[in-house]
Amino acid sequence: GLGRANLTLGARLCAPRPSCYPCCAMTRLDHKLRCEIGFVSERGRRPDNQDFGATRFGRPRVDSRADVVAVVADGVGGHAGGREAAELSVRAFLDGYFSLPGSLGAQQAAARSLDAINSWIVAQGRVDPERAGMATTFTALILSGRSGHYVHVGDSRLYRFREDTLEQLTEDHLMGRGDLKHMLRRAVGLEDSLRMDHASFPLRVLERYLLCSDGVHGAIGDRRLREILGRRAAPQQTAEDLVAAALDAGAADNCTALVVDILDTPPAEAGELRDFFGDLPILPPPEPGSILDDYLIGERISEGRYSRLMRAQDLRGGGQVAIKFPQPRVADDRTFRRAFVHEAFVASRVRSPWIVETIEQLPERQTRLYSVMPFYDGETLEQRLSREPPVSYAEGAQIATRIARAVAALHRARVIHRDIKPDNILLLKDGGLKLIDLGVARLPQLEDFPAEDIPGTPSYMAPELFAGAAGDEMSDLFALGVTIYRMFARSFPYGEIEPFMKPRFGRPTSLAARRPDLPAWLDAAIARAIAVDPLQRYGDVLEFAFEIENGAQRGGPAEPVRTSLYDKNPLIFWQALSALLVVLLAIALAWK
Incomplete structure (x- = not known):
């Protein structure tokens, strides 16, 4: 088995040199997809380690894709070849995914690659008695440009930690009843036709993702996971702390944790923003207490000629946000849409502690024209x-x-x-x-x-x-x-x-x-x-x-x-001067 594997990949943001002017040192303009990764896998109380995890950074000149993929698989215990299924599925998925053309899109390429692996494992179980029943869970996180994607089968998990909120993105595929409640109902190698979950979501800077086997999430609950992820230690240290906590809690299974920190994302393209905002209708701002796109609308913060700013509660991710709605019938629709495109364009290109952020929304979530920002107390x-x-x-x-x-x-x-x-x-x-x-x-x-x-x-x-x-x-x-x-x-x-x-x-x-x-x-x-x-x-x-x-x-x-009369009010100066000249002229004429 892996025993203990430590892997840190990625690039840290460079620390500013003391001679740099602060606003320049703290602002990023050369945006690329940047992340840092920590990985740990422990055998625990098991005689061997049937978990397998890996990460690969695509290189544009070598691979068809420049994406980043992180995968964790947990071989099904009690069956021959569990570890083999886990390692084979991870290695073959990475090779298959990066060999496919980028024009396919992340989800389609991932599905095609994993489906081929499932067919091969099922076929091997039929022709080789020693591999009969070999299967594995599989959870992959794909970072592609400004978007994240996952493909998932089984009970290994993907979590997202954002603004002190922990969210489980994947669903466990378990029987969930009686004596068989912990038995998998889906896994790579169980069925001829693989039923996998997949989804996409926008990436945000400074959020972190956790991929882990059930040895970790089964031993420590969400509260403990949130506490360790919230310490904001380096990804490698965080992965070590998670596995150590699971082992201390008495985990009976292999324990694997892979932590991914998003450090920066590429900027949005202008055409992409135009397409997104161009299809959204402009409607009157909602009333406090109403629910819009899973936002509970709160009180009005401010109101101007062109927009209204309202406080809201994010019912999906938690936390307070501020939402800016356009005021209908004040300007041409194209002007409003152009303003929202501009704001999103700037937010995607300028990262500074002094510039307001814009929270990118999922296209399927947003049903009308507005923009979402973090709520700032001030x-x-x-x-x-x-x-x-x-x-x-x-x-x-x-x-x-x-x-x-x-x-x-x-x-x-x-x-x-x-x-x-x-x-x-x-x-x-x-x-x-x-x-x-x-x-x-x-x-x-x-x-x-x-x-x-x-x-x-x-x-x-x-x-x-x-x-x-x-x-x-x-x-x-x-x-x-x-x-x-x-x-x-x-x-x-x-x-x-x-x-x-x-x-x-x-x-x-x-x-x-x-x-x-x-x-x-x-x-x-x-x-x-x-x-x-x-x-x-x-x-x-x-x-x-x-x-x-x-x-x-x-x-x-x-x-x-001291300011002269001319500097204070030139008009009065010239009026006074003209009046004086008239008086002098009158005196001169009278004298004559």
């Missing part, structure tokens, strides 16, 4: 500005640098947010921050919105946007500068701009005039970020963030700045 920056005390320099500088890191993460992926404002910045209770609402972002590879459908918030829009520009890194920088100005001053540097206005940008009101307690250098830094001429602004958002983080070393409290 408040928007706009809500923070509505209560006392005013934002201090220490608090504001921390918030400002985090917003800048979020925007920089988008810019590295060539994504322009185009609607940066306090309403779209979520301050978490644990001190974190999330930049939200990416539906109107300008993205590579995707067509842009028609000019009349780009919402934008006028008071935060750069001057060039009013002239018809589509938006770029400099316009995002301007919006960031206005957001930070308003965070400290609770007003706008150029005054509040109403929709459909064509504003004239003069000299902004000095931050020092509204908050003399703030450092002088901060006023100058923000003034440069919100300069009317894009060429006068910082080179990029990171340069602005660096200025905020390091400016405290160069300045103290701001000195009051």
Whole structure:
């Protein structure tokens, strides 16, 4: 038998070097399928080990597929050739699956490969008396792109551990009654026609999967499994802990555990997202207390012109989520669908602690247009500005640098947010921050919105946007500068701009005039970020963030700045000057 087998495969995410700027080190853009695997199998109290497990990483230039496949099989005890059936089925499945063309799809290739193995094992049992009755359970996890698949027969199991919730994905094929309740009713080699279970599901970063034989799950219950998986030790250590716990609990069978951690997934393709969102109907937002697609709808979180955000309970996976529904009859259907495609496109390509996530849904689960996000406990920056005390320099500088890191993460992926404002910045209770609402972002590879459908918030829009520009890194920088100005001053540097206005940008009101307690250098830094001429602004958002983080070393409290009448109000200046000239002219004429 295997005795003890330890195998760790995969690639860890590299640790950022100290010299890297934090927002760059913590953001992944080169997405590929990345995973880490731990494997342990112990004989236990049995005289030999009839379990067999293996993992194979496909190589595009060698195999037809670049997938990752993990398999656990448990030879049926009491029959000759149980171990042989387990090992043969695993090895032959891996060879067969990776030899089939990728055009077949993961499920079809897996089914075809396993069905051929079943036919061979059944035939061997008929012609060789020593192999009569040989059979095995079989559970395979297939990672293909952004999707996971399983094929399953018997009572070995596949679990998914996500956000502290343990979910059994496979069903045990047991008699379940009387003295035969532990006897298998399905296994590879039992019948001429193999009845296998298979399913697919989207993969999410940082979730983990467990494949195990009944020696593990039969000895320790779900509560203990959840506890060990929840420690978040490395996969190899977790597999060792699971098997050790099963043996300590008195497991009488072989014990095998294979743990798979998902570290990263490839980005979604634009066409794939268009096809998915393009077929979903747009309906009025549901009422609290209703159930939609196995989500129990809760209270309303916020409501805007284009969407409504509602809290919900996931009745399948557990946990709280936030669901964004479009508001019907506000914009053209194509505009709504484009916004949801954009949001999903960004979420699949930009992984950053400062950017909101989107939870991918199974196509068969989602019946209407909406997007699902994790529920974040906190408040928007706009809500923070509505209560006392005013934002201090220490608090504001921390918030400002985090917003800048979020925007920089988008810019590295060539994504322009185009609607940066306090309403779209979520301050978490644990001190974190999330930049939200990416539906109107300008993205590579995707067509842009028609000019009349780009919402934008006028008071935060750069001057060039009013002239018809589509938006770029400099316009995002301007919006960031206005957001930070308003965070400290609770007003706008150029005054509040109403929709459909064509504003004239003069000299902004000095931050020092509204908050003399703030450092002088901060006023100058923000003034440069919100300069009317894009060429006068910082080179990029990171340069602005660096200025905020390091400016405290160069300045103290701001000195009051005297502003001339001309700078305060040019119209009054020229009116006064004209009146003075009229008076002087009248005096001159009277004198003559």
